[in-house]
Amino acid sequence: MPTAIARERSGVPSIGFAVDVATVLAALAEVPDPEIPVVSVVELGMVEEVAVEPDAIRVALLPTFVGCPALEVIRTSVERRLEAFGRPVDVRFEFRVPWTSDRISSDGRAKLLASGFAPPAPVRADEPLLVQLGTPVPCPNCGSRMTALENVFGPTQCRSIHHCTACRQPFESFKSV
């Protein structure tokens, strides 16, 4: 595969290299979320559209939260990663489709869990939020369901704080939105 050859030679694809959507997506899979760096923007489901055009590579991203302070960091990281393809990069944030935690991939969920984060429960928009939040989240450390939600609000907008009564450890979960 030409991408692999180009990477082997220079570390990054060479300028003027024939780039397609799959190549760009593979590159985006290397851009970590700044707040939870174990997962990439692709695994988080933030990438809504990639277009490779003669004059530019265009990427439409969906913010996880409207007020996420990491958005500009993500924009810069994506631009830097894609600049290697030798064309202008146009990154825009859109709300055309609302990002929801259901968009996090199974790989992304597995990585969250492995790093001590409980992945988000499926969004149940028709169910009262209190009922949904009353369902215990399995502990990512020991797997017990004997856990309690300590605070639906956490250190960042997308995280909640829990406590496991079995292993007596605090842990965080990704909010269901």
Added chain:
Amino acid sequence: MTVATLQTIALGELLRSMADDEFVIGFSDSEWTGIAPILEEDVAMSSLAQDELGHAAALYGLLGDLTGTDPDALAYDREPDAYRHCRLLDHGRGDWAMTIARRFLYDTGDGVRLDALAGGSWAPLADLVGKLIREERYHRMHATVWIDRLARGGDVSRSRLVEALTTLGPDAATVFAPLPDEAALLDAGVLSVPMEDLEQRWRATIAPTLSALDLPMPPPARDPARGRLDHGEAFRWLWSEFNTVRRAEPGVTW
């Protein structure tokens, strides 16, 4: 004036009112950072404030695109009288009961307003609203849980809550103060229901919660036509706080 121009002006007024609401309540809530009654609420209020300021930034962004104005200038560089947040948010931080009462009255009102804007004809706003609705669910849940806790907590918490609701009550419905040229927004399909009708929807939404706890329903707004005008001393103080850095060092960036 053409119909299109009138609709653009009306849309700008709608965006300004919503952005200013979120901006002012966000800054008011951020005053609890470090001093909330318990640690969990310190985190919660800080997170809520961050959400609201983010929502304000997105709405100022839309208004900036519409009018060709820098969103930061919209947020920080106007004189206090040019802000169009509702009078409900003009009471200063107050105690914890005041903060919870304000959040409950505002979040429930904002939720009804957002529902009436979802699926509207101006895509940039309708799209953003679709996302805001998902986040605001958490805010309403937070306020409702706390209203219940304070109402049942004991004599002190209950009497403070009742006092807060009584103080804020006459201004609560100003979330639905009629907008200038609101008819143009309805004609254009940006807004699906007149503000006057939304107020009735909101009353029906909050009545079960308040009556179950034997708490007072807000009376009709005094002088609804001026519901987003005449900001008092509490807002002037907040204004002087939130633009301190901007005034001290114009054009400064982080």
